[in-house]
């Protein structure tokens with residue numbers, strides 16, 4: 001299928017761990033809305049948050065508050081449960097990224113099983129899409145999983161870059177190839193490709209250089225750097241890396 005490579009790439013900053021710090025003490029600070037505002041002022045195109053079933057960081061009120069304040073796009077990550085889909089359909093974020101969720105995990109480990117959980121994911125996708133929310137599925141760079149995405153009806157996938165991020169040397173290069181192949185395959189199916197998880201100031205450029213990837217969602221590394229340089233500067237530094245990798249001035 002003919003295609004035009006996309007020169008632009010967008011950054012969604014996942015600010016969950018600002019809320020992690022706040023929840024650690026039950027204080028009103030650090031203020032999530034102030035963080036979101038600084039991230040947007042720095043030039044990020046989206047604010048990403050994950051309302052987890054156990055409410056370990058983002059709280060329900062945060063989701064509504066961010067919706068009210070957000071000037072750019074709001075991307076809500078959620079499990080395909082009745083409760084979460086109901087909240088998303090009430091809040092109407094611009095984007096909803098459906099993720100697998102296990103209570104005991106430290107962070108989202110692995111992508112959705114689009115094949116095994118087909119019916120549940122399709123039902124959630126349909127409910128969200130009916131509300132005009134653009135649905136993205138968080139999946140591994142696995143051709144067999146991606147092959148089923150058009151039947152689910154989601155226009156976007158976010159490729160899980162965790163295995164790439166945790167690897168090094170030749171293994172990391174092999175993971176990068178897997179992500180490139182998955183991106184090509186999805187593009188040929190007419191699916192928009194985003195990527196995220198475990199991306200930091202050292203490993204992001206190679207992913208951002210893949211011309212068909214349209215958006216990166218990055219959280220932990222940006223919030224960690226923000227401790228030393230502030231979240232505005234930490235966001236700007238990541239934007240510089242991804243724009244330079246893409247040849248955008």
Ligand code: PXP
Pocket residue numbers: 014016050077097099107108138158195196197198199217218219220221
């Ligand atoms: N994308 C998705 C779908 C995620 O679940 C997460 C983690 O919440 C991220 C991106 C961001 O990952 P990290 O915090 O490792 O940058």
